[in-house]
Amino acid sequence: xxxxxxxxxxxxxxxxxxxxxxxxxxxxxxxxxxxxxxxxxxxxxxxxxxxxxxxxxxxxxxxxxxxxxxxxxxxxxxxxxxxxxxxxxxxxxxxxxxxxxxxxxxxxxxxxxxxxxxxxxxxxxxxxxxxxxxxxxxxxxxxxxxxxxxxxxxxxxxxxxxxxxxxxxxxxxxxxxxxxxxxxxxxxxxxxxxxxxxxxxxxxxxxxxxxxxxxxxxxxxxxxxxxxxxxxxxxxxxxxxxxxxxxxxxxxxxxxxxxxxxxxxxxxxxxxxxxxxxxxxxxxxxxxxxxxxxxxxxxxxxxxxxxxxxx
Amino acid sequence: xxxxxxxxxxxxxxxxxxxxxxxxxxxxxxxxxxxxxxxxxxxxxxxxxxxxxxxxxxxxxxxxxxxxxxxxxxxxxxxxxxxxxxxxxxxxxxxxxxxxxxxxxxxxxxxxxxxxxxxxxxxxxxxxxxxxxxxxxxxxxxxxxxxxxxxxxxxxxx
Numbered sequence: 001x002x003x004x005x006x007x008x009x010x011x012x013x014x015x016x017x018x019x020x021x022x023x024x025x026x027x028x029x030x031x032x033x034x035x036x037x038x039x040x041x042x043x044x045x046x047x048x049x050x051x052x053x054x055x056x057x058x059x060x061x062x063x064x065x066x067x068x069x070x071x072x073x074x075x076x077x078x079x080x081x082x083x084x085x086x087x088x089x090x091x092x093x094x095x096x097x098x099x100x101x102x103x104x105x106x107x108x109x110x111x112x113x114x115x116x117x118x119x120x121x122x123x124x125x126x127x128x129x130x131x132x133x134x135x136x137x138x139x140x141x142x143x144x145x146x147x148x149x150x151x152x153x154x155x156x157x158x159x160x161x162x163x164x165x166x167x168x169x170x171x172x173x174x175x176x177x178x179x180x181x182x183x184x185x186x187x188x189x190x191x192x193x194x195x196x197x198x199x200x201x202x203x204x205x206x207x208x209x210x211x212x213x214x215x216x217x218x219x220x221x222x223x224x225x226x227x228x229x230x231x232x233x234x235x236x237x238x239x240x241x242x243x244x245x246x247x248x249x250x251x252x253x254x255x256x257x258x259x260x261x262x263x264x265x266x267x268x269x270x271x272x273x274x275x276x277x278x279x280x281x282x283x284x285x286x287x288x289x290x291x292x293x294x295x296x297x298x299x300x301x302x303x304x305x306x307x308x309x310x311x
Numbered sequence: 312x313x314x315x316x317x318x319x320x321x322x323x324x325x326x327x328x329x330x331x332x333x334x335x336x337x338x339x340x341x342x343x344x345x346x347x348x349x350x351x352x353x354x355x356x357x358x359x360x361x362x363x364x365x366x367x368x369x370x371x372x373x374x375x376x377x378x379x380x381x382x383x384x385x386x387x388x389x390x391x392x393x394x395x396x397x398x399x400x401x402x403x404x405x406x407x408x409x410x411x412x413x414x415x416x417x418x419x420x421x422x423x424x425x426x427x428x429x430x431x432x433x434x435x436x437x438x439x440x441x442x443x444x445x446x447x448x449x450x451x452x453x454x455x456x457x458x459x460x461x462x463x464x465x466x467x468x469x
Contacts, residue, residue: 004341007426011348014433015356062348266427 004267009062013275016058019049021282023309026289030302035293042286055279056101059272067164068269071157071173072276074124076102078153080109081125082146085132088113124160128152147184147201154180154203168262168270172277175258177205179251182228182236185217186244189224193217207232245305253308256281260310278310285309317392319400320385323407324378327460330411331374331453334418338367341422345429352433359432359439363425366446370410370418373457377410381464399469406463413456421449 021029025041032038042049050058056073063069080098087094088110098106104122112120118130128149136145154177161173181202188198195218202217204210208231216227228237240247259277262270285307292302346360381403382388385395395403428442 004423004426007341007345007429008348008351011345011426011429011433012352013348014430015349015352018434266423266430 006063007267010267010271013271020278029289030299035290038293052279052283053101066269068169070103071160071169072273073101073103074157075153077104078149081129082149084109084113124156151201151203171258174205175254177203178208181208185213185224186240189217189221256308256310281307316395316397316400320395320403323404324381326411327407328374328378331414332371334415335368335371338418338422339364342425345426349429349433356432360429362443363428366425367418367421370414370453373410373453374414377460384464402467406460409456410460413452417449417453421446424449
């Protein structure tokens with residue numbers, strides 16, 4: 001973006017970046033003997049640690065008119081749609097399954113789904129909500145309905161990124177889609193899922209053609225890997241073959257690498273999005289670390305699992 | 312015809328104050344926005360970002376100085392307005408253009424550079440001097456334009 005838009009937000013974000021947990025601080029946390037000691041180290045830090053919700057509120061307050069930023073929350077919106085749909089059909093409360101921040105008020109989502117007034121949903125969710133509800137009530141197949149919603153989330157991200165966003169968010173949406181598609185297609189190939197299921201579950205993108213990916217996954221893991229090796233993501237094939245957990249890390253790391261490309265920008269939405277992504281990664285790292293500490297995982301394994309840091 | 316010459320000279324004075332002032336206002340405003348963002352997170356950085364915010368303000372002062380010198384030279388300020396031919400009036404108008412145009416664009420450009428420098432203060436306060444130097448480089452061209460405008464104003468004979 002060549003304009004000087006969001007100068008104030010970018011400057012505030014740059015000030016907040018200095019509060020992100022650094023490599024040195026993470027090493028201190030890794031060396032902590034227990035989860036309790038970890039909490040003590042974190043709370044003794046001089047700087048304030050904002051939650052993801054607080055970060056989003058800050059970014060949104062600075063740039064309330066940006067449709068581009070909202071794309072970052074599409075996956076949360078669609079996740080909540082899954083939770084709310086299932087809860088509505090099973091007469092349970094969906095609150096505990098919700099994730100935040102979101103673009104849509106959660107009470108509003110629940111009431112819309114209960115009354116089936118899908119027109120009140122944001123445009124990018126309307127059709128999917130209706131289709132998923134119909135599919136779930138007709139087949140009672142929660143997995144299929146979830147796959148439909150997951151795939152629609154990726155598709156909505158890509159569409160919105162081309163409609164409202166610049167190169168940064170377009171590439172981000174593409175990377176998220178590619179990673180999700182590879183994971184889904186791999187699982188489908190391992191579980192011998194039929195082509196009709198895989199076709200619903202994968203989204204497809206410019207770099208990974210939907211039909212070719214679904215066909216290769218349907219033919220089994222060997223066929224899937226040989227297809228992946230013929231794409232720009234052949235590195236992903238090697239990593240996924242050796243360890244699905246390492247592949248998850250690889251996915252997060254390429255997103256962080258992409259976020260780093262916005263670090264040098266002084267204006268525009270890119271640094272805001274990059275900071276949000278960095279904060280997500282920080283929270284994920286803390287969660288991994290906490291679980292590892294609770295399970296007494298050794299230091300080498302923790303180091304292997306830790307995601308690349310933005311700072 | 313003589314009054315048209317004087318009018319052109321006054322228009323030149325007005326342009327130098329006007330355009331250089333717009334450049335400064337835009338530049339200072341942009342840095343102010345960025346500075347407010349940093350101060351909202353860390354109020355202790357106020358003094359450092361204030362220096363950066365002041366930098367693009369100089370173009371407006373150069374424009375004002377040029378306008379005063381020009382008005383003084385043609386007697387509008389002081390002894391009374393002199394009679395100027397159209398060509399003399401045009402010469403004064405042309406003399407005001409360097410600072411008017413360079414002031415406008417350099418004010419905006421310096422604002423951008425200083426706003427980017429605010430990012431340095433935000434992330435690495437110890438290196439804030441580098442941000443100030445980089446933004447101050449833009450000043451060179453505003454000073455050169457001011458120099459030319461003043462030389463022209465004082466060397467037009469009538």
